[in-house]
Amino acid sequence: MPKPDNRDFDERYTACFVDFGLKIATGLLIGSMLGGFFLRGYRRWPMFIGGGLGFGMAYSNCENSLNNYLLAMDPKSCVIKKQP
Numbered sequence: 192m193p194k195p196d197n198r199d200f201d202e203r204y205t206a207c208f209v210d211f212g213l214k215i216a217t218g219l220l221i222g223s224m225l226g227g228f229f230l231r232g233y234r235r236w237p238m239f240i241g242g243g244l245g246f247g248m249a250y251s252n253c254e255n256s257l258n259n260y261l262l263a264m265d266p267k268s269c270v271i272k273k274q275p
Contacts, residue, residue, distance in 0.1 A: 196259070203260055207253035211246070218245025 198206070222241025226234045 196256070198260075200257070200260055203256050207249070207256065210252055211249040214245035214249040215242050216245070218242045 196203075218241035219238050220241070222237040222239070225241075226237030230237070
């Protein structure tokens, strides 16, 4: 059973940027290594594919984390009160 995530919104938002940086850099690195090894030359498209995959994974993780936080909020506290 996964542990509950007790981070607030600012911590989750900051973690998203770190996640984006790490996954895009790792995707670019792995893409360039695989492209250089298998294609025996410098090709750019493996780096773009690796960076795109890293970006997509980071975006999905960030969206999931922020949506879980926002959906777990108490909806009664978000009601706008009418002015008399």
